[in-house]
Amino acid sequence: MREECYRVAARLGLAVVVVGNGSRGVRPPPLPKARIVVVGEGADAADDWIVEAIAPGDVCVTSDIPLAARCLAKAAKALAPNGRIWDSDNIGGALAGREIGRSLREAGIATGGPPPLDRAARSRFLQALDTLAQASLHGA
16 A cells, blocks of 8 residues: 555655564655654564654554554554544454454464455545545644
8 A cells, every 4th residue: 555655645745654674675655755764673663663753643554453543542543454544433343353353363263364455445545545644734
């Protein structure tokens, strides 16, 4: 979903920060307000950096539900790659479902993974990202 993020950011003149631990090479996008942040090793190093740096109204794109919850707690917005906008009404249930899935996997029960992102999911994502970005620009 990076390319979609870059397109929306370029159109609206927004900054983009891509955070990772360097395990996967990421080329910086050709945007004037884009940067790559490489954090140290550690299970939550990137998440911790994001939560420390995120500000109210910023948008975090993540499939990590606990990270989304932490961003919401800082009055930021959070969006999953499938286009689901995380908010105070749905994050608690998602966290609980994640824990149930973890418990099932620990018990040896296959839970499957998320479905692959199809055209409809990409379209939902792009629409949701545009909505959140516009709201952030207008202070909503």
